[in-house]
Amino acid sequence: MQLPLVDPFERAIRYLRVSVTDRCDFRCVYCMSEDMTFLPKKDLLTLEELDRLCSAFVRLGVQKLRITGGEPLVRRDIMTFFRAMGRHLETGALNELTVTTNGSQLQRFATDLAQAGVRRINVSLDTLDDAKFTAITRWGRLPQVLRGIEAARAAGLRVKINTVALKGFNEDELFSLADWCAREDMDLTFIEVMPMGDIGNEDRLGQYWSLEDLRSRLAERFSLTDLGESSGGPARYVRLAETGQKIGFITPLSHNFCESCNRVRITCTGEIYTCLGQDGHSDLRAPLRGSDADADLEAAIRRAIALKPRGHDFDYSRQQVDGKVARHMSHTGG
Numbered sequence: 225m226q227l228p229l230v231d232p233f234e235r236a237i238r239y240l241r242v243s244v245t246d247r248c249d250f251r252c253v254y255c256m257s258e259d260m261t262f263l264p265k266k267d268l269l270t271l272e273e274l275d276r277l278c279s280a281f282v283r284l285g286v287q288k289l290r291i292t293g294g295e296p297l298v299r300r301d302i303m304t305f306f307r308a309m310g311r312h313l314e315t316g317a318l319n320e321l322t323v324t325t326n327g328s329q330l331q332r333f334a335t336d337l338a339q340a341g342v343r344r345i346n347v348s349l350d351t352l353d354d355a356k357f358t359a360i361t362r363w364g365r366l367p368q369v370l371r372g373i374e375a376a377r378a379a380g381l382r383v384k385i386n387t388v389a390l391k392g393f394n395e396d397e398l399f400s401l402a403d404w405c406a407r408e409d410m411d412l413t414f415i416e417v418m419p420m421g422d423i424g425n426e427d428r429l430g431q432y433w434s435l436e437d438l439r440s441r442l443a444e445r446f447s448l449t450d451l452g453e454s455s456g457g458p459a460r461y462v463r464l465a466e467t468g469q470k471i472g473f474i475t476p477l478s479h480n481f482c483e484s485c486n487r488v489r490i491t492c493t494g495e496i497y498t499c500l501g502q503d504g505h506s507d508l509r510a511p512l513r514g515s516d517a518d519a520d521l522e523a524a525i526r527r528a529i530a531l532k533p534r535g536h537d538f539d540y541s542r543q544q545v546d547g548k549v550a551r552h553m554s555h556t557g558g
């Protein structure tokens with residue numbers, strides 16, 4: 225029996241997020257510039273390497289695995305990887321296998337995901353207006369994503385919508401988004417825009433819409449009850465009495481959520497980031513490629529976890545973007 229992974233602040237690491245590609249079929253303005261340069265394919269972990277790496281984490285006590293990117297569902301043969309991870313669900317070692325997606329490929333893959341053992345997915349969607357959707361994603365088409373969401377629900381997947389709160393962009397859709405999710409029985413989580421990566425000319429302070437403000441506006445129409453539950457992650461939840469629906473807030477900037485953080489992230493090149501908001505990372509690709517046995521890999525994982533920082537340093541309070549990290553969200557996986 226392996227000793228579980230515990231960091232220096234006695235947080236047991238149970239949740240792994242893995243970016244399986246940095247590529248994407250959208251170019252969301254807060255995430256990438258339109259002429260984003262992607263990594264050479266040889267730098268990416270192969271599907272077999274991803275399997276070995278994730279399986280090592282599962283052996284070391286990870287119970288929840290979220291697949292992300294880039295857009296995870298544009299990676300070639302990605303269903304092979306999902307099916308491979310499904311075996312850890314069957315043994316009971318893994319409690320949950322899930323994915324964060326922009327929804328563009330769900331029509332194709334929803335049934336396969338369900339068959340691999342996925343039960344819940346997160347779909348990112350910032351607006352229900354066709355023209356605004358194309359403006360924010362640059363290359364995305366709303367009807368395709370809505371059909372994808374329908375396919376997911378038809379396949380029995382529970383869908384949570386993730387919406388980045390953007391000042392002057394979707395402020396006026398707060399209630400229409402909440403109503404749509406209530407009608408369709410989908411949970412909804414709002415995310416504050418985070419200072420990650422160079423995205424060209426876009427202005428992050430201009431995009432920043434505080435979720436405290438968003439929450440006060442929700443409270444003008446609904447009665448909110450705070451829910452104590454936490455997934456060990458940054459989301460905090462409220463219940464709306466009138467509709468019964470659950471709304472989440474991911475507020476890395478206006479609140480600090482680090483004390484209960486039980487997660488780590490792997491990039492598509494096999495780097496491990498033990499904090500989304502810090503640049504510190506360790507390489508797991510070299511130990512992975514250096515030996516077919518997993519002893520070196522497991523030792524490297526333990527060394528990396530021993531360096532997990534207490535928390536992040538994002539700070540907008542001085543009206544400038546402090547604590548910005550250089551990498552893109554699509555590299556680490558949001």
Ligand code: SAM
Binds near residue numbers: 295386420554
């Ligand atoms: N392509 C998939 C998607 O969009 O769901 C998965 C990867 S994407 C990087 C994961 C999440 O990160 C999305 O919900 C996206 O809206 C969010 N995201 C990207 N850049 C962000 C930023 N600068 N601040 C806050 N959220 C961001």
Ligand code: SF4
Binds near residue numbers: 348
């Ligand atoms: Fe692609 Fe997701 Fe980034 Fe949008 S947020 S560009 S869909 S990786």
